[in-house]
Amino acid sequence: MTGSWPAANISASYNTKIGMGFLTIKPREITVKMDSLTKEIGDADPEFTYTVEGELIEGHEVAVTASREEGEEPGAYYAITATAEVVGGGSNYKITVEEGELTINYVKVESLILAAKTLALADWGETFDLDARIEPANSYYKDIVWYSSDENVATVENG
DSSP states (O other), X not given: OOOOOOGGGSOTTOOOOOOOOOOOOOOEEEXXXXXXXXXXXXXXXXXXXXXXXXXXXXXXXXXXXXXXOSOOOTTOEEEEEEEEEEESSOOOEEEEEEOEEEEEEOOXXXXXXXXXXXXXXXXXXXXXOOOEEEESTTOSOOOOOOOOSOTTTOOOSOO
16 A cells, blocks of 8 residues: 655655555444344235344445244244345445344134024033134134033033
């Protein structure tokens, strides 16, 4: 690297020394932090979002490609990872990516709907199958447990 210093601008009160030196250009440090997100079981994944910390040169941008671990188990945490690169020129960046996590939540049962609103059994010992539906349809707990509060009046089989 070479340069010049106009000698005419140097005051007599300064001692100057011109010689060889080294210039080290360090990469700019950029951190991409993936946001932690949530979704309900059965829903599509939300858009993966992130923040960028560090200073980019004007005209440069960070391009991020994000993905997550496979799985749909409610209550579990899945890592959101990414790759990132600077686009628009310049390669002198050190990019660090911090993972986020996706939490999949249970969907709570809001209602139980019976197919028959009323039931009249004419004969003692007569049986009837109760059909029921849970809403919303993507509720996690789908199993219905039937029981009788008074088995002298009604009993439940395979409930």
